[in-house]
Amino acid sequence: MRTAPSKVRxxxxxxxxxxxxxxxxxxxxxxxxxxxxxxxxxxxTVEFEQRFAxxxxxxxxxxxxxCTAAMHLAxxxxxxxxxxxxxxxxxxxxxxxEVVRYLDAVPILVDSDPTFFNISAKxxxxxxxxxxxxxxxxxxxxxxxxxxxxxxxxxxHGLAIVEDAAHALPARYQGKMIGTLSRATAFSFYATKxxxxxxxxxxxxxxxxxAERVRLMRLHGMSRDxxxxxxxxGTWRYEVLEAGFKYNFTDMQAALGLVQLAKCDRxxxxxxxxxxxxxxxxxxxxxxxxxxxxxxxEPAWHLYYILLEENSLRIGRNQFIQELQDxxxxxxxxxxxxxxxxxxxxLGGHRTGDFPTAxxxxxxxxxxxxxxxxxxxxxxxxxxxxxxxxxxxxx
Numbered sequence: 531m532r533t534a535p536s537k538v539r540x541x542x543x544x545x546x547x548x549x550x551x552x553x554x555x556x557x558x559x560x561x562x563x564x565x566x567x568x569x570x571x572x573x574x575t576v577e578f579e580q581r582f583a584x585x586x587x588x589x590x591x592x593x594x595x596x597c598t599a600a601m602h603l604a605x606x607x608x609x610x611x612x613x614x615x616x617x618x619x620x621x622x623x624x625x626x627x628e629v630v631r632y633l634d635a636v637p638i639l640v641d642s643d644p645t646f647f648n649i650s651a652k653x654x655x656x657x658x659x660x661x662x663x664x665x666x667x668x669x670x671x672x673x674x675x676x677x678x679x680x681x682x683x684x685x686x687h688g689l690a691i692v693e694d695a696a697h698a699l700p701a702r703y704q705g706k707m708i709g710t711l712s713r714a715t716a717f718s719f720y721a722t723k724x725x726x727x728x729x730x731x732x733x734x735x736x737x738x739x740x741a742e743r744v745r746l747m748r749l750h751g752m753s754r755d756x757x758x759x760x761x762x763x764g765t766w767r768y769e770v771l772e773a774g775f776k777y778n779f780t781d782m783q784a785a786l787g788l789v790q791l792a793k794c795d796r797x798x799x800x801x802x803x804x805x806x807x808x809x810x811x812x813x814x815x816x817x818x819x820x821x822x823x824x825x826x827x828e829p830a831w832h833l834y835y836i837l838l839e840e841n842s843l844r845i846g847r848n849q850f851i852q853e854l855q856d857x858x859x860x861x862x863x864x865x866x867x868x869x870x871x872x873x874x875x876x877l878g879g880h881r882t883g884d885f886p887t888a889x890x891x892x893x894x895x896x897x898x899x900x901x902x903x904x905x906x907x908x909x910x911x912x913x914x915x916x917x918x919x920x921x922x923x924x925x
Contacts, residue, residue: 541858590741593779597718604714669698672830
């Protein structure tokens with residue numbers, strides 16, 4: 531039963547789920563590129579790639595049009611072919627699995643571990659066949675996967691690891707930056723991510739071959755530095771070496787990214803402070819389960835989720851979200867497991883019940899606002915509204 535509108539105390543100003551941390555510095559950087567006349571991929575993109583590689587501590591960083599493009603190119607570069615199988619968590623966004631289909635390969639869905647909700651190495655091991663060629667772990671919410679177990683699994687079966695780090699900038703596993711651990715890692719610079727260029731992504735790798743392959747395939751398979759044909763350094767002539775893709779980055783995005791990169795650590799520190807305040811307060815409530823953090827990691831805190839303890843509440847997740855929205859608190863849900871979608875049900879013959887941990891998570895999860903621009907009062911308002919709804923609908 532819904533609370534009567536008269537009893538709901540809405541905030542004077544609603545708190546959005548996300549607000550991109552961009553301002554005048556980013557605007558000026560982009561404006562300088564516009565005034566320069568060089569708008570697409572060029573020298574500013576190269577500078578951004580170099581700075582990003584230095585920041586991560588990796589040999590190569592190749593900027594592309596999205597994290598989806600980054601994963602596609604990385605899988606192609608490690609040799610995924612039609613009919614190959616790639617292990618993918620069911621608890622992820624559609625892009626993680628759809629890039630496998632781009633190569634006419636087969637995504638094999640894997641359940642989550644029950645503590646951090648990353649890909650379960652145990653379930654992955656059960657699903658390896660003679661056709662398995664790679665594993666694509668997702669650092670869910672920005673908490674690094676248990677990479678030692680994944681690496682052991684990969685080494686034992688000759689699998690390539692390509693990491694989906696869309697949530698994981700900047701995050702560390704055992705003191706090492708995510709982006710340095712595997713053959714290739716894909717990052718996202720989408721509008722809601724921890725570093726944004728509006729749209730965009732990056733492939734990081736320490737392997738020269740993978741870097742050269744990704745550079746070649748991101749721009750129509752044209753010979754290296756084909757973009758220079760429009761500058762004084764280049765020539766009009768180019769060679770198409772492969773049937774590549776249109777996945778290049780732009781200098782306008784790079785200008786924005788360079789400003790964002792300079793404050794990436796500060797933004798993470800603020801997200802962590804918000805996460806710590808959420809956990810300190812909400813973990814004391816019998817209505818909520820808050821995220822766990824492994825001892826040997828530093829999460830990026832791209833997302834902060836809670837799980838409702840439904841035995842203590844008279845309402846489910848969907849109504850809880852509506853009650854928060856009525857109070858001016860905007861939240862989200864990450865993610866509908868892939869096996870719940872018609873396409874993957876048809877592709878893999880999946881049904882509800884096949885992935886119990888991911889399904890339980892999805893039924894109870896709510897993603898709370900967590901972005902650098904949140905004030906202490908904003909955080910208190912989110913917490914206060916959560917506590918109010920839990921109190922009003924206590925079982």
